[in-house]
Amino acid sequence: FRGYPPEYGYDFLREAIAAYYKRNGVTVSADDVFVSDGAKSDVGNIVDILGKNTVLIPSPVYPVYMDSNLMNGNRIELLEAGESDGFLGTPDLLDGETYVIYICSPNNPTGAVYDRAGLKAWVDYALASGSLIIFDSAYEAFIKGxxxxSVYDIEGAEKCAIEICSFSKMAGFTGTRCAWCVVPSTLETEGGFNLKKMWARRQATKFNGVSYPVQRGAEAALSEEGVRQCAELVDYYMQNAKIIADTLTKVGVWFTGGVSSPYIWLKCPNGMSSWEFFDYLLEKAQIVGTPGEGFGEAGEGYFRLTSFGSRENTLEAVARLEKLLEK
Structure with a gap:
């Protein structure tokens, strides 16, 4: 242990994160990388430097986006997404208003993933309207195809987007707490305030950094061998997702996700509400999932299952699920 670490992260990890981006064909300066104790923390804390804004959040939605902005007194507009658009909200019907826009791809809870054209549409809108994108890429390691x-795959994103990513899902760091936030030095408000400098001040004031052993572990996760082992872990969970998906297909339940995401987003059968289906699964099969209503009104009637579990538990759960739903 080395005492208090640098508030922005040790250089060895910031450089490893920049190198990780480079391997994916994206250029990010290590100096623009801020190491933190979790993506959830960054998502909630980023509002500290943004002041009062109108916030646009595609729904169904990870609750932290909503709650952190409600606590900050911001005006929130929901952009509902559904089966017709693959649960991928688009800016097509927006009128050019300036927003802070939250985007999660691959999405929690729906598993939807933006293709290049879809993400470019949001970047183009942000550049034209003076909006800021908060891009949550916590599940990027699960992307196939x-x-x-990264949002920085799209030209111009460095002028309109902050990206937040996590070691929790890609490397099993849940509880260990380590993530990062990219705030490009080119990102400024309309009033000329540099957001990187503001975030640096915020972190130096309110955060004491992530411990040395955790950051060394994170660095190892981004090494060539670490990335290989992380990919094996991701593949294991995605095999679980396929097992769940195959079972839902067999019993005729509509779902999406589970291809580039660890989550399966299913339509509750027989017109049940999300909480009715929760109770039904719990009482009849002792299976637990997440009711869609917990992700906002647009999630009502849907249900999230996860592949984050052992193979043994996954096989047992789908066996119970198949027996219950094939009746």
Whole structure:
């Protein structure tokens, strides 16, 4: 242990994170990387430097986006997404208003992933309207296929977007607490305030940094061998997701996700509400999932299952699920 660490993270980890981006074809300066104790913390704390704004949040939504802005007294507009658009909200019907826009891809809870054109539409809107994107990429390690792993894959994003990512899902750091936030030095408010300098001041004032052993562990996770082992972990969970998806297909339940995401987002059968389905699964099969209503009104009638579990538990759960729903 080395006493208080640097508030922004040790250079060895910031440089490892920048190198991780480079391997994915994205250029990020290590000096723009801020190491933190979790993506959830960054999502909640970023409002400290943004003042009062109108916030646009695609729904269904990770609750922290909503709650942190409610606590800050911000005006919130929800952009509801659904089956018709693949649970991927678009800026097509927006009128050019300036927002702080929250985007999560791959999405929690729906598992939806923006392709390059879809993400470019949001970046183009932000640049044209003076909006700021908060891009949550906590699940980027689960992406399969030709989808952007970072908002900075899109030209111009460095002028309109902050990106937050986590070691929790990619490397099993849940509870250990380590993540990062990229705030480009090119990012400024309309009044000329530099957001990187503001975030640096905020972190130096309210945060004492992530411990040395945790940051060394995070650095190891981003090494060549670490990335290989993380990929094995991700593949294990994605095999669980396939087992769940195959079972839902077999019993005729509509779902999305589970391809580039550890989450399965299903439509509650027989017209049940999300909490009715929760009770039904718990009482009849002793299976627990997350009611969609917990992710906002747009989540009502849907239900989230997760692949974050052992193979043994996953196989037992789907066996119970199949027996229950095939009746």
């Amino acid at each position: 030709d989808y952007p792993h």
